[in-house]
Amino acid sequence: MSCENSSCSASNGEPTAxxxxxxxxIIVAALVILFVGGYYFDQHSGWFDPKVYxxxxxxxxxxxxQPQSGEAAALAKGKAxxxxxxxxxxxxxxxxxxxxxxxxxxxxWVVAKGFNRLAHIPLAGVNGPIQVAGKDWNMAMAAMGxxxxxxxxxxVLTYIRGSWGNKAxxxxxxxxxxxxxxxxxxxxxxxxDQLKAMPE
Amino acid sequence: MxxxxxxxxxxxxxxxxxxxxxxxxxxxxxxxxxxxxxLQSTDIYPLQRTGEATLGAQVYxxxxxxxxxxxxxxxxxxATEITLTDLGVHKPVDFADFVKSLSELPELALYxxxxxxxxxxxxxxxxxxxxxxxxxxxxxxxxxRLKSVGVKSETRIVATGVDIARxxxxxxxxxADYLYDTPVQLGSLRAGPDLANIGVRAPDVxxxxxxxxxxxxxxxxxxxxxxRYLFTVQKIGAQPAPEALVLPKEFEPADGFEVVPTAEAKxxxxxLVSLKSNVPLYEAPxxxxxxxx
Numbered sequence: 001m002s003c004e005n006s007s008c009s010a011s012n013g014e015p016t017a018x019x020x021x022x023x024x025x026i027i028v029a030a031l032v033i034l035f036v037g038g039y040y041f042d043q044h045s046g047w048f049d050p051k052v053y054x055x056x057x058x059x060x061x062x063x064x065x066q067p068q069s070g071e072a073a074a075l076a077k078g079k080a081x082x083x084x085x086x087x088x089x090x091x092x093x094x095x096x097x098x099x100x101x102x103x104x105x106x107x108x109w110v111v112a113k114g115f116n117r118l119a120h121i122p123l124a125g126v127n128g129p130i131q132v133a134g135k136d137w138n139m140a141m142a143a144m145g146x147x148x149x150x151x152x153x154x155x156v157l158t159y160i161r162g163s164w165g166n167k168a169x170x171x172x173x174x175x176x177x178x179x180x181x182x183x184x185x186x187x188x189x190x191x192x193d194q195l196k197a198m199p200e
Numbered sequence: 201m202x203x204x205x206x207x208x209x210x211x212x213x214x215x216x217x218x219x220x221x222x223x224x225x226x227x228x229x230x231x232x233x234x235x236x237x238x239l240q241s242t243d244i245y246p247l248q249r250t251g252e253a254t255l256g257a258q259v260y261x262x263x264x265x266x267x268x269x270x271x272x273x274x275x276x277x278x279a280t281e282i283t284l285t286d287l288g289v290h291k292p293v294d295f296a297d298f299v300k301s302l303s304e305l306p307e308l309a310l311y312x313x314x315x316x317x318x319x320x321x322x323x324x325x326x327x328x329x330x331x332x333x334x335x336x337x338x339x340x341x342x343x344x345r346l347k348s349v350g351v352k353s354e355t356r357i358v359a360t361g362v363d364i365a366r367x368x369x370x371x372x373x374x375x376a377d378y379l380y381d382t383p384v385q386l387g388s389l390r391a392g393p394d395l396a397n398i399g400v401r402a403p404d405v406x407x408x409x410x411x412x413x414x415x416x417x418x419x420x421x422x423x424x425x426x427x428r429y430l431f432t433v434q435k436i437g438a439q440p441a442p443e444a445l446v447l448p449k450e451f452e453p454a455d456g457f458e459v460v461p462t463a464e465a466k467x468x469x470x471x472l473v474s475l476k477s478n479v480p481l482y483e484a485p486x487x488x489x490x491x492x493x
Contacts, residue, residue, distance in 0.1 A: 017203070050229045051483040053374055055277045064336060065278060065357055065485045067240055149348055 074170070078159025081152050085144055086122075086160075094164040101141070102132035105164035114200035115157060115171050119179045122146070122153065125189035140189060150176040230375050239480040246379050249474045254380075256471025259464045261385060263427065270387035271396045271475065275372030275484075276361035280339035281332040286352035292324030295351070299330070302345060311338065332358070356487035367401070368394040369477065371484040377477040392424055399476040406446075408469035409461050414451040430465035433457050 046052030049059050056062040068076060083092055089101035096103035104110050109118055109132060122145025129138045145153045151173040161168035238245045249257070260266070287295055296319045303312035315331060322328060330353065331342060339355055346353045359371045373396050378384045402408060407418065413431050415422040431445070433453045444458040453459055461469070480486050 048225070048229055050233070050375065053372065053483055055275065062483065062485075066482065067357070067480075067485065067487065149344075151347075152344075 074155045075159055075162065077152065078155035078157075079163075081148065081156040082159050085148070086156065094160065094166075101139075102130075102135065102137050104160050105166060107133050109195075110160055111166050111168040112200050113168075115161070115169075115175070116179060116200055117195045117198050118161075119145075119153075119157060119171070119176060120183070120190055120195060120198065122148075122157075123180060123183060126192070126195070127189035128191040130192040130195075143189070150174075150180070233375055233379060235379065236376055236481060239482060239485060243479070245479055245481065246376060246477075248380055250470060252467050252470040253474040254471075256467035256469070256474075257381065257385070259430075259468040260471055261383070263430075263468075265395075266385040266387040268387075268389055268391035268424075269393070269395045270390050271394065272373045272386050273363045273369035273371070273394060273396045273477070274361055275359045275364060277334055277359075278486075279332050279334050279358050279360050280336050281356045281358050282330045282339055282342055282346070283354045283356065284326055284328045284330050284346075284351060285354055286326065288350035288352065290349070290351060292322060296322065298349065302342070307341070308338065327354070357485055359484070359486050363394060366393075369397045370488070371478075371480065371486050373477055374481060374483050376481060376483070395472070395475055396477050397475065399473040400478050403473055405466075405469045405473055408472050409465060410445055410447065412465055412468065413445055413459060413461075414447060417448050417451045427465070430462055430468065432460045432462060434460055 044057050046056065046058050046062075052059055052062055056065070086104075089097060090104050091097055091101075094103060094105035109121070112118060121141065123143060124146070125141050125143040127140045129136060131137070145156070148156070154171045154173045154176045157171040157176075160166065161171065235244050235246065237243065248254075290298070299315055299319055302308055303315045308315075311331065311333060314333070318330060330346075331339070333339065343353055343355050361372070363369060364371075377396070378386075402411075411418050411424075412427045414426055415424040416426075434441075434457065436444075436456055436458050440458055441460050444460050447459065478488075480488055
């Protein structure tokens with residue numbers, strides 16, 4: 001007896017392989033596993049970098065553990081201080097924010113040959129009209145740096161003088177100490193004219 | 201066979217994928233490995249072994265040393281350690297109180313117990329390890345606070361893990377350590393200690409030779425077999441041979457005889473003292489302890 005109807009093939013006749021769609025839940029489960037695996041891979045593999053071994057999860061984490069020379073360490077510290085103290089208004093890109101704070105990138109106050117005037121700004125604060133990089137500002141900045149230790153302030157000034165295209169000399173903690181001493185504890189915000197009256 | 205093509209394709213893809221991931225990808229990753237520079241120096245690492253030591257690697261292989269010895273230091277994590285070196289004007293007791301007050305700060309509260317435990321039985325001796333932890337930023341913050349009160353401290357990066365605690369190395373083994381090994385003899389069983397840094401622990405060739413001839417003359421409870429066939433016991437001639445082993449009494453051969461290493465024993469010893477992987481590298485950084493004179 002021939003069996004032309006496939007419904008009877010299970011009971012008699014040769015079994016044949018037929019194609020059938022995979023159930024939806026398998027496809028969904030496979031995609032979920034793929035996603036979790038991909039996420040884990042991204043977080044932990046270091047992307048096949050031959051230099052990255054466990055316990056370092058990525059090249060960035062590994063480079064954070066590299067011993068830094070004096071200059072690099074100061075810059076890294078300056079960046080950290082900048083981002084927690086200054087960057088909120090001046091922007092982490094140093095371009096300033098309209099209505100909040102002028103740009104530091106390309107500012108003549110920042111890249112001046114000497115840093116005496118520049119150091120007075122965070123140590124005493126600024127008040128009143130001031131021109132920065134061709135733009136007029138009339139605002140007040142509090143003495144944000146007065147509470148920072150000498151080396152942190154030196155690091156952050158070094159950082160802003162050497163970042164975003166600025167190329168000016170570094171500032172040392174001793175320099176800050178001297179400037180702080182010369183101010184004699186005064187914390188009255190300077191005006192632009194007062195700053196200009198100081199040596200560079 | 202209707203499904204022949206799909207079986208072939210499936211098998212080809214499966215084998216091809218394993219070839220890609222087990223052969224091709226590792227070759228892309230490490231096939232071009234070259235010598236590197238030791239961190240914070242201009243020294244090149246690793247250096248090619250001497251000819252004698254290169255031959256010794258084959259003696260090591262022939263005698264199945266890798267069956268009982270691994271050459272691979274494992275590392276669990278990396279920690280930052282703060283060591284006090286100078287208290288300045290502070291007294292140890294005041295200082296302990298200061299640290300206690302620090303540990304009340306919200307960002308350091310997590311470390312309160314470990315800080316207090318470290319200072320509990322401190323008699324004021326320096327240098328003193330104040331803290332060890334995996335959070336680098338917290339360590340930097342602590343160092344900053346110590347600095348601001350005039351206390352000098354050193355921050356060191358240390359590798360941690362059981363192998364490192366056993367003194368088998370300062371950091372984990374990485375691919376660069378095996379650059380000149382053909383074949384790489386990693387070993388998988390540790391009936392004996394790991395040998396990745398045996399040249400650091402026992403840099404004396406004579407110690408290695410004596411240990412090969414009579415392990416228990418140097419390490420009392422050693423389970424290592426004595427490799428006596430790598431040595432010749434010969435009658436002392438007109439003068440004793442200059443390279444004859446100096447052995448303790450109970451391991452000496454009969455009167456009038458001396459133990460002389462064969463060329464193979466000397467090569468093996470040269471290979472063993474060449475096993476050193478204790479320098480910091482970019483991929484395995486740590487702060488080396490510079491010996492004070």
